Amino acid sequence: MIGALRAAFDRETTVEELHPHEPRTWVGRYVFSTDHKVIGIQFFVLGLVMLLMGGLMALLMRFQLAWPFAKVPIVGEWLFPETGGAMTPEGYTALLTLHGTIMTFFVVIPLLTGAFGNYLIPLMIGAPDMAFPRMNALAFWLMIPGVGCLAMSALSPGGGAGAGWTSYAPLSTVGEYSPGSLSGQTWWLLALTFAGFASILGGLNYVVTVVKMRAPGLTAMRLPLTVWGLVIAALLQLLALPVLTSGTVLMFVDRGFDAALLSPGNAADGEGGQPLLWQHLFWFYSHPAVYVMILPAMGIVSDVLSVHSRKPVFGYRPMVIAMASIAGLGFIVWGHHMFTSGMDPRLEMAFLVSTMLIAVPSGVKTFNWLGTLWGARVRLTTANLFAIGFVAQFVVGGLSGLWMAATPVDRYMHDTYAVVAHFHYIVFGASLFALFAGLYHWWPKMTGRRMHEGIGRVHFLGTFLGTNAVFLMMHQLGFRGMIRRTADPTIQDGVAQLQGLNVFITWSAVVLVSVQVLFVANLVYGLFLARRGEDNPWDAASLEWTAPSPPPAGNFRARIQVARGPYDYRVRPAGELDHVPQAAPAEQT
Amino acid sequence: MMRLVVALLVLALGVLVVVSMEAPEWILAAAGSDWFPAELGLGAERVDGLFDHTNLFAAGLLGLTFVGLAWAVWRGAGRRAGEGSERSGSRRLEVLWTVVPAGIVVHLTLAQIQARDAIAADARGGEGAGAPLAIEVEGVQFDWRFTYAGADGAFGTLDDVTSVVDMPVPVGRPVELRMRSVDVIHSFFVPELRMKRDVVPGTVTPLAFTIDAQDHAAAGSPETLELRCAELCGWGHYAMVGRLLPMEQHAFDDWQARAGAAGFEAEAMADDVEDEG
Ligand SMILES: [Cu+2]
Ligand SMILES: [Cu+2]
Numbered sequence: 075m076i077g078a079l080r081a082a083f084d085r086e087t088t089v090e091e092l093h094p095h096e097p098r099t100w101v102g103r104y105v106f107s108t109d110h111k112v113i114g115i116q117f118f119v120l121g122l123v124m125l126l127m128g129g130l131m132a133l134l135m136r137f138q139l140a141w142p143f144a145k146v147p148i149v150g151e152w153l154f155p156e157t158g159g160a161m162t163p164e165g166y167t168a169l170l171t172l173h174g175t176i177m178t179f180f181v182v183i184p185l186l187t188g189a190f191g192n193y194l195i196p197l198m199i200g201a202p203d204m205a206f207p208r209m210n211a212l213a214f215w216l217m218i219p220g221v222g223c224l225a226m227s228a229l230s231p232g233g234g235a236g237a238g239w240t241s242y243a244p245l246s247t248v249g250e251y252s253p254g255s256l257s258g259q260t261w262w263l264l265a266l267t268f269a270g271f272a273s274i275l276g277g278l279n280y281v282v283t284v285v286k287m288r289a290p291g292l293t294a295m296r297l298p299l300t301v302w303g304l305v306i307a308a309l310l311q312l313l314a315l316p317v318l319t320s321g322t323v324l325m326f327v328d329r330g331f332d333a334a335l336l337s338p339g340n341a342a343d344g345e346g347g348q349p350l351l352w353q354h355l356f357w358f359y360s361h362p363a364v365y366v367m368i369l370p371a372m373g374i375v376s377d378v379l380s381v382h383s384r385k386p387v388f389g390y391r392p393m394v395i396a397m398a399s400i401a402g403l404g405f406i407v408w409g410h411h412m413f414t415s416g417m418d419p420r421l422e423m424a425f426l427v428s429t430m431l432i433a434v435p436s437g438v439k440t441f442n443w444l445g446t447l448w449g450a451r452v453r454l455t456t457a458n459l460f461a462i463g464f465v466a467q468f469v470v471g472g473l474s475g476l477w478m479a480a481t482p483v484d485r486y487m488h489d490t491y492a493v494v495a496h497f498h499y500i501v502f503g504a505s506l507f508a509l510f511a512g513l514y515h516w517w518p519k520m521t522g523r524r525m526h527e528g529i530g531r532v533h534f535l536g537t538f539l540g541t542n543a544v545f546l547m548m549h550q551l552g553f554r555g556m557i558r559r560t561a562d563p564t565i566q567d568g569v570a571q572l573q574g575l576n577v578f579i580t581w582s583a584v585v586l587v588s589v590q591v592l593f594v595a596n597l598v599y600g601l602f603l604a605r606r607g608e609d610n611p612w613d614a615a616s617l618e619w620t621a622p623s624p625p626p627a628g629n630f631r632a633r634i635q636v637a638r639g640p641y642d643y644r645v646r647p648a649g650e651l652d653h654v655p656q657a658a659p660a661e662q663t
Numbered sequence: 664m665m666r667l668v669v670a671l672l673v674l675a676l677g678v679l680v681v682v683s684m685e686a687p688e689w690i691l692a693a694a695g696s697d698w699f700p701a702e703l704g705l706g707a708e709r710v711d712g713l714f715d716h717t718n719l720f721a722a723g724l725l726g727l728t729f730v731g732l733a734w735a736v737w738r739g740a741g742r743r744a745g746e747g748s749e750r751s752g753s754r755r756l757e758v759l760w761t762v763v764p765a766g767i768v769v770h771l772t773l774a775q776i777q778a779r780d781a782i783a784a785d786a787r788g789g790e791g792a793g794a795p796l797a798i799e800v801e802g803v804q805f806d807w808r809f810t811y812a813g814a815d816g817a818f819g820t821l822d823d824v825t826s827v828v829d830m831p832v833p834v835g836r837p838v839e840l841r842m843r844s845v846d847v848i849h850s851f852f853v854p855e856l857r858m859k860r861d862v863v864p865g866t867v868t869p870l871a872f873t874i875d876a877q878d879h880a881a882a883g884s885p886e887t888l889e890l891r892c893a894e895l896c897g898w899g900h901y902a903m904v905g906r907l908l909p910m911e912q913h914a915f916d917d918w919q920a921r922a923g924a925a926g927f928e929a930e931a932m933a934d935d936v937e938d939e940g
């Protein structure tokens with residue numbers, strides 16, 4: 075039986091099986107496509123549009139924090155007609171909920187796993203497509219009702235969901251506790267459910283594809299680190315999402331039937347539900363979700379650094395082990411989000427120790443990136459610049475994590491702007507920088523054209539300066555005690571003295587968002603104006619560059635046989651080939 | 664040109680991060696002020712001490728990686744074809760940069776556990792502290808309510824004292840809070856105490872603290888400390904503030920007696936009104 079199973083697993087899938095009837099119509103080819111490349115690009119478009127939305131919401135919030143309850147320029151009268159254009163506190167809580175939800179579930183996760191995962195995995199493992207192309211398409215199309223539900227949430231009577239992206243019960247479960255806890259919160263739950271199902275389907279697909287469809291000779295230790303990052307992230311999604319889903323089911327029951335599973339309800343005798351149950355279920359998923367947002371980014375950065383610095387990734391095997399251990403540890407640290415919730419001190423100690431341990435593999439990754447750059451021929455392409463920026467900002471965001479692990483310090487920093495600064499250094503300074511690095515790097519793969527390097531460099535400089543101008547001094551506001559999710563920091567006497575800092579951060583945010591116009595300009599340039607170029611403009615060695623750019627349906631012209639790892643870069647005099655393509659035959663060295 | 668810009672940017676960020684963690688402290692200290700709120704709770708100094716101790720290692724690691732990054736980029740961007748290294752790993756280096764950070768992590772973890780226990784002991788007033796003052800705290804959208812046992816030291820008696828927003832506490836005496844929430848989760852946060860504890864509906868969460876008499880005097884005996892709700896609790900979260908009023912024990916006793924009597928009178932008056940009606 076095992077033999078039959080083996081045989082079934084080893085049978086090769088052909089392009090014809092994957093796409094039995096190549097669609098002839100435009101809609102079939104570009105809209106309801108089952109081609110992993112089209113689906114990947116659809117995820118890019120969706121994620122970037124949502125990134126713009128989430129960014130504009132952040133600007134609105136920053137305006138309120140700099141000039142509390144002043145008339146919001148341009149959109150104020152349209153958004154807040156009842157106050158003549160000044161933001162309302164409900165409006166602010168709805169905004170912070172939307173911003174967090176969008177950026178996590180509709181920007182960073184779908185961009186890194188959905189967009190890069192779909193586009194790159196089959197190409198990087200020498201496969202014609204994903205294992206389950208139709209399921210793959212379904213995963214993308216589930217995101218659309220998800221976005222719709224989020225919009226419904228924002229527009230629902232009583233205001234949008236206002237319990238934060240973490241939606242702690244009972245604020246989120248009992249209607250009268252929050253204006254947005256009317257239908258807005260239910261729509262929010264639905265949006266989360268759609269996005270969750272999309273992630274589960276996508277994750278299943280990635281894991282099966284990488285296990286089953288690698289080109290002959292492509293052993294596990296010859297996979298690019300991007301693929302490793304994506305597969306480990308997919309496993310995290312598969313194992314953790316069901317737990318979040320069980321939480322959302324409880325919340326649905328609470329909201330729909332007044333079940334009080336997540337709140338003590340009316341039971342004065344303590345017979346009701348437990349609000350902390352939601353926190354445990356939520357963070358059991360959402361801490362691993364943080365690694366879903368960083369592991370693929372780490373993979374992308376490793377690849378970009380190696381290609382653009384013409385040197386093999388330093389310490390490939392330790393890099394893989396580090397990623398796997400970060401993911402493994404990621405399952406036993408969720409309690410560090412709950413150090414103030416009053417858990418048992420022994421449990422608290424366990425979470426303290428496990429959280430501190432993550433510093434070790436994170437350090438290993440950082441030192442190996444330095445090792446990759448050490449002695450390399452660094453090309454300062456835009457992609458490489460963003461990768462270098464990633465390393466720097468990852469170090470800042472990683473080290474500030476030490477405060478959050480130290481329970482006594484965390485009990486001070488928790489729910490202050492020090493935490494806001496910490497995680498924005500990771501999800502913005504690291505994850506989104508990896509997104510930019512990856513986009514600039516694989517753009518020629520996707521379009522056959524290069525984006526403009528001059529515009530790209532200015533885009534990098536502006537984004538790097540802007541990011542740090544916005545997020546660095548948030549640490550200081552947190553040290554002063556400025557709490558998170560406050561609609562008016564000036565209410566705190568100690569923080570009011572630092573209001574100048576809040577104004578500075580807001581202006582920096584305006585600059586940071588404005589600089590992205592350069593990125594949009596570069597997208598337009600890269601789509602329409604740039605010259606159609608070579609198949610492999612960066613002289614990269616990994617498999618995806620063996621295919622034509624952009625790759626046709628089925629990806630590769632010839633059969634792929636792999637005899638080496640993806641990072642065979644060498645020191646050769648000018649004029650000689652300085653790398654060996656991964657698909658090159660074994661004899662050629 | 665670009666290589667210099669990038670190397671300098673990386674260095675500048677590194678310097679800025681380290682300086683921003685430490686320097687405002689020095690600058691403000693020179694100006695007679697402080698970046699962090701004053702350390703008024705017993706154990707608060709340990710919290711800040713642990714923070715500084717962590718930052719020592721964080722700054723070291725950050726300096727090392729940022730200088731390395733800036734140098735590698737500056738040097739690497741100057742190399743031409745045929746120069747450089749093909750090295751793809753080193754067992755010795757991997758062991759080194761696994762073991763050294765692991766050692767730091769073990770050291771910091773032990774320091775954290777030790778500090779955690781010491782802070783918990785300090786908060787209860789340390790050795791030889793008198794009997795703690797119990798206060799029942801109630802969080803409600805968007806207010807803080809407090810109940811004191813009154814002179815008889817027992818809750819649920821006629822001389823219980825209630826207070827809204829204002830929370831008088833004697834300086835130097837351990838205080839034990841028993842916190843409940845009427846509706847959603849709130850969080851009790853007084854920056855000067857370096858403490859924060861969630862107030863969760865359906866359960867009673869305890870919190871112990873002691874205002875250090877010496878530190879309080881040294882800080883100019885502030886009469887009010889800000890009490891913040893730190894957990895998002897609805898639209899009015901931003902405005903859910905209370906006031907901790909540190910005072911001498913005798914002043915506290917006076918207040919409790921006066922407030923108790925006033926409460927008693929008010930209650931009696933309410934009863935009268937009811938009787939007449
Ligand atoms: Cu976490
Ligand atoms: Cu609150």
